[in-house]
Amino acid sequence: MKLIISPNRxxxxxxxxxxxxxxxxxxxTLVETSKGYRPKTYLLxxxxxxxxxxxxxxxxxxxxxxxxxxxxxxxKNFERFLDDLQIKYRFITVCRRCxxxxxxxxxxxxxxxxxxxxxxxxxxxxxxxxREIGYMGKMGGLSTAHLEKLLMLYMDLDRILxxxxxxxxxxxxxxFDILESHKIIETTKIADLNLPAKFxxxxxxxxxxxxxxxxxxxxxxxGKDQLVVAATASGKTFIxxxxxxxxxFGGRGNMLFLVPLVALANQKYARFTERYPYxxxxxxxxxxxxNLPETKVNANRSTQANIIVGTYEGVDxxxxxxxxxxxxxxxxxxxxxxxxxxxxxxxxxxLISRLKYLLPRAQFLYLSATIxxxxxxxxxxxxxxxxxxxxxVPLERHLIFVAKKEKIEAVKRxxxxxxxxxxxxxxxxxxxxxxxxxxRCHEIAEAIGKKSMAYHAGLSAKERRDIEEKFEKGEIxxxxxxxxxxxxVDFPASQVIFDALAxxxxxxxxxxxxxxxxxxxxxxxxxxxxxVVLAEPGGNYSRETKLTEEEVAISLLRGEMEEVxxxxxxxxxxxxxxxxxxxxxxxxxxxxxxxxxMVGEMNDVYPLLKKEGYITVKGDKVxxxxxxxxxxxxxxxMERLDRIRVLLKHVDSPIEIAAELECDELDDDKGKGASPxxxxxxxxxxxxxxxxxxxxHIRGKR
Numbered sequence: 001m002k003l004i005i006s007p008n009r010x011x012x013x014x015x016x017x018x019x020x021x022x023x024x025x026x027x028x029t030l031v032e033t034s035k036g037y038r039p040k041t042y043l044l045x046x047x048x049x050x051x052x053x054x055x056x057x058x059x060x061x062x063x064x065x066x067x068x069x070x071x072x073x074x075x076k077n078f079e080r081f082l083d084d085l086q087i088k089y090r091f092i093t094v095c096r097r098c099x100x101x102x103x104x105x106x107x108x109x110x111x112x113x114x115x116x117x118x119x120x121x122x123x124x125x126x127x128x129x130x131r132e133i134g135y136m137g138k139m140g141g142l143s144t145a146h147l148e149k150l151l152m153l154y155m156d157l158d159r160i161l162x163x164x165x166x167x168x169x170x171x172x173x174x175x176f177d178i179l180e181s182h183k184i185i186e187t188t189k190i191a192d193l194n195l196p197a198k199f200x201x202x203x204x205x206x207x208x209x210x211x212x213x214x215x216x217x218x219x220x221x222x223g224k225d226q227l228v229v230a231a232t233a234s235g236k237t238f239i240x241x242x243x244x245x246x247x248x249f250g251g252r253g254n255m256l257f258l259v260p261l262v263a264l265a266n267q268k269y270a271r272f273t274e275r276y277p278y279x280x281x282x283x284x285x286x287x288x289x290x291n292l293p294e295t296k297v298n299a300n301r302s303t304q305a306n307i308i309v310g311t312y313e314g315v316d317x318x319x320x321x322x323x324x325x326x327x328x329x330x331x332x333x334x335x336x337x338x339x340x341x342x343x344x345x346x347x348x349x350x351l352i353s354r355l356k357y358l359l360p361r362a363q364f365l366y367l368s369a370t371i372x373x374x375x376x377x378x379x380x381x382x383x384x385x386x387x388x389x390x391x392x393v394p395l396e397r398h399l400i401f402v403a404k405k406e407k408i409e410a411v412k413r414x415x416x417x418x419x420x421x422x423x424x425x426x427x428x429x430x431x432x433x434x435x436x437x438x439x440r441c442h443e444i445a446e447a448i449g450k451k452s453m454a455y456h457a458g459l460s461a462k463e464r465r466d467i468e469e470k471f472e473k474g475e476i477x478x479x480x481x482x483x484x485x486x487x488x489v490d491f492p493a494s495q496v497i498f499d500a501l502a503x504x505x506x507x508x509x510x511x512x513x514x515x516x517x518x519x520x521x522x523x524x525x526x527x528x529x530x531x532v533v534l535a536e537p538g539g540n541y542s543r544e545t546k547l548t549e550e551e552v553a554i555s556l557l558r559g560e561m562e563e564v565x566x567x568x569x570x571x572x573x574x575x576x577x578x579x580x581x582x583x584x585x586x587x588x589x590x591x592x593x594x595x596x597x598m599v600g601e602m603n604d605v606y607p608l609l610k611k612e613g614y615i616t617v618k619g620d621k622v623x624x625x626x627x628x629x630x631x632x633x634x635x636x637x638m639e640r641l642d643r644i645r646v647l648l649k650h651v652d653s654p655i656e657i658a659a660e661l662e663c664d665e666l667d668d669d670k671g672k673g674a675s676p677x678x679x680x681x682x683x684x685x686x687x688x689x690x691x692x693x694x695x696x697h698i699r700g701k702r
Contacts, residue, residue, distance in 0.1 A: 003067035004104050006094070007075040014044075015104050016063070023047050025102060028060065030077055037081040061085065072099070095121035115157040125157045132164050139537035143401070143550040164401050169413055171530070174398040176557050182390030187213035194221060195242065196249040198278050209235035211388035212242070218386050220365075221246050225383040227336070227366045229374045231391045232518035236367040237268070240332035241275075243363055248279070248306055253329025253362065256308045256355075258315060260335050260344070262286075263464055267490060268334075269299060269309045276307065284310035286317055312344070313635065316351045319358070320579050320632040328359050336366040337511050339377075339564050339599055346568045346600060347635065350576035352381075353594040354583045370514035372561025380564075380599045392523035397557060398532045401550055407499055407534050408447045414532055415448055418495045419477035427525045429494040430471060431478040434516055436500040436541065441480045444499060451477040483508060483516065495530040496520040501552050502541040508552075510559035533557065566600035571637035573603035574614075578624065579632045581615070586622040605638070614638060 002017040005028075014026035024046050031040035042060045043052035069082065069089040082089050097120050098105040105111070105121040113125035120128075129151055133139050151160050162173035187208040190200055193216065208216065211230040220226060220243055228236055244255030257272075259265050262285045269283045282305035302308075303318065303325055318325070333352060339345045356364070364383065371377055378385035402410050411433055418429035433452075435441055441454035453467050453476055470476045471491050479491060483503040496519050501508050508516070521529020533556075539549035547555075568576070577595065584590030595602055609615045614628040624632075631641050640661070647657045 001067045002070060003063055004070045004072060004092075004094075005075065005078060005089075006072040006099055006104075007078070008099075012075065012078055013099070013102070014060075015102075016067070017104070022102075022104070025052075026055070026060075027052065028078075030081060032077075036084045037077045039081075072104070093119070095119075095124055097121070097124040113151070113155045113157050120157070122152070122155075125151060128157060129160060132161055133537075139401070139548075139550060143535075143537065143548075143554060146554045163399060169400065169410060171396070171398055171414075171532070174400050174532075176397045176399045176533075179391055179395040179397070181392060181394040182210065182388075188216060196245055199242075199245040199249070199276075202276055202278070203238070203241065204275065205238065209238075209392070210390070211235060211386065212239055214388060215239050215386050216242075218384050223247070223252070223363045225364045225381070226386050227368075227371075227374060227378040227381055227383045228386045229368050229371050230386075230388040232369045232515075233392055233522045234369075234388060236369075237271075237334070240330070240334075240365050240367065241272075243365060244307060244330040244332070245276075247329035247363060250329075253327045254304075254306045254308060255330040255332065256310065256315070256325065256328050256362075257332045258310055258312055258334060258351075260312055260338050260348075262311055262314075262461075263468075264334075264490070265309050265311050265314070266461075266465070267468075272307050272309065279306035281305055281307045281309065284308060284314045284318065286311065286314040312338070312348050312351055316347060316354070316579070317633070317635075319351070319354050319583050320635075322582055322585075324358055324583075325355075328362050330365070331355055331359060331362050332365045332367065334367045335515075337368045337370050337515060337564075340509065340511055340566065342506075345566055346572035346576055349566070349598045349600050350579055350594075352599075353576075353597045354580060356597055357580075357583060357590060357594050369518045370511045370561065371564060372511065373563040377564045377599065382597075391521070391529075393521040393526055393529055395517070395521055395529040395531060397517070398530065399553055399557060400532065400534055401537050402534045404536045404539060407536070408444055410534055411444055411497055411499055412448050414495070414497055415452065415478045418530070419451065421494075423494070423526045423528075425525055425527075427492075427494075428474045428477075429526075430474065430476070430492070431495040431497055432491055432493040432519055433478055433480040433497045433499055434483050435480060436483060436502045436504060438482060440499070441482060445478075445480045448478060448480075453479055455479040455481040457482070483512065491519065492522045492525045493519055494521060494526040494528070495532065498531075498533045498553075500541075501533070501535065501549055501556065505541045507541070507547065508556065510556055510561045513556040513559070514561070564599060568600050568602050570603050570605055570608065571639045573637070574605045574609060574639075575631060575635065575637040576602065577605055577609065578614070578628050581622050581624055582629070582632045586624065588617075588620045588622060591622060609638065612638065612642075 004015040004017065006013040012028040014028055015022050016024040024044060026042060026044040028042055029040045030037045039057035039060055042055045042057050044055040045052045064082070064085070064087050069087060071078070071089055071091050072094045079089070093107045095105040095107055096118060105123070107119055107121060111121050112119045113122055115125060115128070126148060129147060133144055133147065147160055147163070151157065154160070159173040162170050187210060189207050190203065190205050211228065211234045215226060215228060218224060218226060220239065228239055230236055240255070240257060247253060248255065257268060259268060265283060265285050269281060273281045280302070281300065282302045283299035284301065284303065304327070338348050366381060366383060374387060375385055400410065415431045415433070418431050421429040423429070433444055435444060438456045438458050441456050445452040445454040453470070455464060455467050467479060468491070471479055496517055503512065517531040520531050533553045535550035535553035537548065537550045576598070580591050580594040584594065610617065614625050614631070616623045627641060631637065643661065644657065647660055651657050651660065
């Protein structure tokens with residue numbers, strides 16, 4: 001049998017163990033006598049008894065002599081008493097919290113959890129963690145399991161609780177994981193490569209970065225098509241620049257450099273214009289319908305320039321109107337992961353197929369920081385795969401659980417702390433904050449203060465350029481932007497904060513998340529990148545999913561990206577089919593080739609287009625109706641065109657038609673699937689108000 005003695009405020013608790021079970025409990029008090037310390041009182045309660053009974057002290061001494069005596073802490077007076085009676089004893093460390101409940105839980109090895117200045121057992125630590133989780137409310141099972149797993153991994157309760165206490169944010173305790181930077185490897189010097197002399201003088205680079213080195217080894221300068229997947233800031237743009245210059249000086253044609261956003265196109269245009277004065281650079285981003293001075297970029301708009309920078313839609317519109325691009329030797333598709341975008345992916349897919357048809361001898365380069373199963377995409381694109389998974393700087397990823405009302409204060413604190421830091425290169429720590437709405441951008445920026453600015457598509461071109469310049473000069477601590485601009489302007493940030501994990505009302509995909517977090521940490525600016533995810537327990541943006549924000553956060557941090565294999569519905573398929581038909585001038589063989597080279601799977605829309613009269617077939621030619629050409633030029637499919645044709649019969653004003661279409665999109669986004677009239681009086685009133693506001697908005701832009 002084992003007899004455990006635990007000091008407790010001048011008394012001593014006693015636990016009599018037999019076969020690992022407590023069979024009796026007691027309370028002992030000592031008194032100092034002429035012979036030393038001796039028992040004064042001994043209260044004992046047997047198993048199943050409710051009350052303690054006075055027991056002769058001689059029985060205590062007898063039990064001490066016959067049992068294995070264990071002390072749970074320093075007890076000098078009791079030790080003297082045992083020494084006087086020549087009773088052997090030993091010490092063990094037990095959980096103090098368990099003792100308060102009259103339980104003995106030894107602490108050793110795998111059962112020791114740090115908490116403040118003491119050590120407690122795993123069960124008590126788990127109970128404390130669950131209690132804190134309960135205070136937050138609505139936390140999902142996945143999140144609770146994740147925190148419990150982290151507790152067992154780190155055996156440090158304070159570190160885990162730090163994720164639940166935004167007012168005490170300490171990033172040392174909230175690390176989810178660390179993506180280490182690569183080791184410096186030997187690469188090729190620019191001077192040793194077979195590159196044009198003018199390019200070597202102008203490019204400003206002396207030595208290749210690792211992924212650039214790998215591309216050269218894989219045949220970049222010999223005209224090989226390549227899919228390049230590497231982290232943000234690993235030098236992918238320069239890969240396109242090398243190939244473009246080699247092909248231009250080799251007489252194989254000019255370079256077409258495509259990006260998803262106007263802001264990014266403006267940035268590339270400025271970079272190429274400054275870096276390569278010996279080449280003509282042009283910008284093809286479409287024509288703004290809003291005739292304001294700040295929307296006009298003073299740029300060459302020629303399709304015959306040596307370097308043509310354009311947005312996907314800007315260049316695609318040229319093709320959809322029956323025009324063509326000539327003398328192109330290099331085509332660079334930046335941010336090719338946009339193939340997975342629900343709204344624009346089919347258009348990029350179709351554009352790539354159309355360019356391949358028109359420019360069969362051009363070298364195609366596809367650039368991305370994030371692609372799932374890239375070997376499969378490379379095979380579909382007919383390109384060699386070059387991947388480099390290492391980052392140029394290490395990346396710390398943090399997860400903090402925060403109630404929505406506390407997020408802004410947490411963001412403010414994190415931004416302020418980061419801006420005080422300076423890297424070894426002399427740059428201040430700056431932050432990109434991603435959120436899910438324009439109004440939220442302004443709310444957060446205003447809370448942070450004068451050093452923070454909201455940045456979104458609702459600003460004028462001039463306003464955005466001013467913010468970009470201030471950020472690049474280190475004059476502001478942060479930009480607060482929407483997830484929709486994740487692939488946008490290349491802000492040199494050291495820290496990325498996720499205020500929300502949704503894009504509108506839809507959760508971010510793993511690809512979106514990786515693309516956005518890749519903005520943190522630049523090799524020429526920072527020593528370390530940080531990503532901080534602020535996840536709201538129980539938070540949700542849509543009824544379509546039961547997942548909560550903190551569960552989504554864990555899934556994104558752990559997530560693996562899926563294969564790029566979209567399946568297009570009739571709306572997207574009809575739009576691309578007609579656009580293909582415009583480019584090949586109705587040639588049936590050309591149509592088949594373009595449809596076959598698309599990455600995604602198209603719906604067989606040929607019979608329906610023919611039935612509705614959008615196309616007619618004469619021999620090997622597919623002829624388009626005027627309405628079909630409208631589809632191509634205005635980036636719409638037959639369902640949307642059918643809706644417009646119905647509206648034309650009932651609505652006179654083009655502005656009202658546009659507002660009606662916008663309301664249709666809002667209705668689709670919310671997943672209602674019912675017409676305003678079927679949605680009840682309240683929904684109809686809300687619909688009408690939205691339509692009126694949109695009409696005013698569209699009128700104001702005329």
